[in-house]
Amino acid sequence: MRIAFYGSSLLSSYWNGAATYYRGMLSALHRHGYHATFYEPDAFDRQQHRDIAPPDWAEVRVYPATEAALRDVMAEAARADVVVKASGVGVFDDALLQGVMAAARPGAIRIFWDVDAPATLAELAAAPDHLLRRMLPDLDLVLTYGGGPPVVEAYEGFGARRCLPVYNALDPMTHHPVPPEPRFVADLSFLGNRLPDREARVEEFFLRPAALLPDHRFLIGGNGWGDKARPANVRSIGHVYTHEHNAFNTSPLAVLNIARDSMATTGFSPATRVFEAAGAGACLITDAWVGLELFLDEGTEVLVARDGAEVAAQLAELTPERARRIGEAARVRILSEHTYARRGMQVDALLREVAARKRAA
Structure with a gap:
């Protein structure tokens, strides 16, 4: 399956604590046969502080933080089997959410992936007309990298069809013992x-x-x-x-x-x-x-x-x-x-289940 993933940054962890999580998840899914394109804006000096080269397990599209570039990358969601909008992109978040879900082809799996659920849920509670709150019933999944039962109950209370935590984990190829410095x-x-x-x-x-x-x-x-x-x-x-x-x-x-x-x-x-x-x-x-x-x-x-x-x-x-x-x-x-290999198995099984249910429907 092809994944269009719209997030903050895969290439840079500069002011971007989710980078390690994105890398672990997408590299694990690649081993299950998924082909991901990660769309990240050129913003917040992250491209000047890259800490990995473009990987072989995902294509990375860096786009200017302009409305014209935004329209181009949102349109590419139509080519994917799974469309993911992550929280906290920091540039055009609402427009991205609305645009990529509207561009997704019929039958595509639509996911909001929350990497800061407490902050997002606080926003939803304070704004009954929040765009995400209005869109939740139309999304197939809300995935979060933390939160457990309190977050699941809150999201489902706001209208999410299904919410599941996919916790942070370890990629032992990246983080492992080394000599002290x-x-x-x-x-x-x-x-x-x-x-x-x-x-x-x-x-x-x-x-x-x-x-x-x-x-x-x-x-x-x-x-x-x-x-x-x-x-x-x-x-x-x-x-x-x-x-x-x-x-x-x-x-x-x-x-x-x-x-x-x-x-x-x-x-x-x-x-x-x-x-x-x-x-x-x-x-x-x-x-x-x-x-x-x-x-x-x-x-x-x-x-x-x-x-x-x-x-x-x-x-x-x-x-x-x-x-x-x-x-x-x-x-x-x-x-x-708690490795990303295990998290990849979890998400792979979940996506295959949702895809099969959508095909049957």
């Missing part, structure tokens, strides 16, 4: 862009432990932190390219995961970083969120903290030997249950 050495590292609904949690779960442990070394990566006030033992290194993530995860004693406010409240929303860190065999400390046990067991495969003081206590007691045991246990669990 001196520039990433620290006692605790955190990687994430500075966002309004994450900043207060970063202050609590990362900067507060740094203040409590002045003799420990802390490292923060991601865009936007350069001018953030921080203790003297915290070093900021800016954007970390995808090919550097393995070393970023293997070099410190432990890696910290901090959910955004909305993700923590919704639960069942493991960040991409969770699987990247586990794939590298890193010892992960995470803030607490509902549904974590579906992915990792507290105490043996991941350390969990309810506030910054608990992060500091976990880190102060952590030995290199225990960190290695936790990281290896996490790696074994994720490789067994």
Whole structure:
């Protein structure tokens, strides 16, 4: 089957946390015989910060962020068997959603793929006339990369025919153990862009432990932190390219995961970083969120903290030997249950089921 996938960016993870997810899903589907074309706008300086070359498992069409170019790429949806509009493209989102679904041929599978369900659902709740809310009954599927039962119930309550979570996962060919690098050495590292609904949690779960442990070394990566006030033992290194993530995860004693406010409240929303860190065999400390046990067991495969003081206590007691045991246990669990190969099987079976039902109808 041919897939026309309209998203933020496949080629760049710059201000684009969904890149790893897109890559894992489309490469997995390629192995099941799907031929995907990914349409991404030339916007937000992402093309100047590419971290992969155009892959052999998907065609990538980069289009100018203009209305004329938009019309051209929307028309190409007519050639696909599966038409996907992802959330958070950032350029002409409403026009894309309406345009590609209108262009889709009769019989094509129409999907809205939400990579930030809590944010999208908040928009739908606040706007009864929201375009997506009006279009949900006409779409075959809503897929989300997190959220679990609360998100499924919310989407179906807004009129979605069917909503299913397809969680983040690990591509072991991309994220795996590597030797540590001196520039990433620290006692605790955190990687994430500075966002309004994450900043207060970063202050609590990362900067507060740094203040409590002045003799420990802390490292923060991601865009936007350069001018953030921080203790003297915290070093900021800016954007970390995808090919550097393995070393970023293997070099410190432990890696910290901090959910955004909305993700923590919704639960069942493991960040991409969770699987990247586990794939590298890193010892992960995470803030607490509902549904974590579906992915990792507290105490043996991941350390969990309810506030910054608990992060500091976990880190102060952590030995290199225990960190290695936790990281290896996490790696074994994720490789067994949460790879993109498994997610690809899930989506392949789902698409074949929907296609067969549409043919029969």
